Amino acid sequence: MTTALTLVPGPGDEGDRILTVTGEIDMSNAAEFGSALDRELAAGAAVTVDLTAVTYLDSAGVAVLFDRADAHDLRLVAPRLLGRVLQVSGLTRVAKVTIR
Template sequence: MSTPLDLTAGPASLTAVGEIDMSNAGTFRAALDAALTPDGTAILTVDLTGVEYIDSSGLSCLFEHVERIRLVAGPLVAPVLTVSGLADITRFV
């Protein structure tokens, strides 16, 4: 059984807690789209420290907005971001 995904948007931030996989990647993508500024000027901080698992469908959501996001990740997800190349092409904390 997977951990449900909980998303919280704030000013220039999106916090995800749980697991991001093909069952909820559409919800994650919609939250990212909604949290990004329409003019494309602001950088969105995506806090993944509470994410226990992310698969390729979740990573693809992040790749779509790679130039407009800063990623914050904990020890479970940071290696996945590094291996996928996201850590090299985004602002990564």
């Protein structure tokens, strides 16, 4: 059973935005995740996506991040659980990634 996806937007420091994500990101909710991320990218110069409470990230979720990383200042904060996925996928080369 998939853990529900929760997306909580908020202001960051110096005009940037934070999108805090909880649960699982997969093909069933990747479009919802992408829409929330697009809203935050439109609202601020930079967006930090806090993935520390994400327990699963499949290729659909990785694609959402990749699709936006080249054109935007996207920063990812991820748990060790997702660190290897982000590294192997190449996201660490196109976005700033912090592993916690």
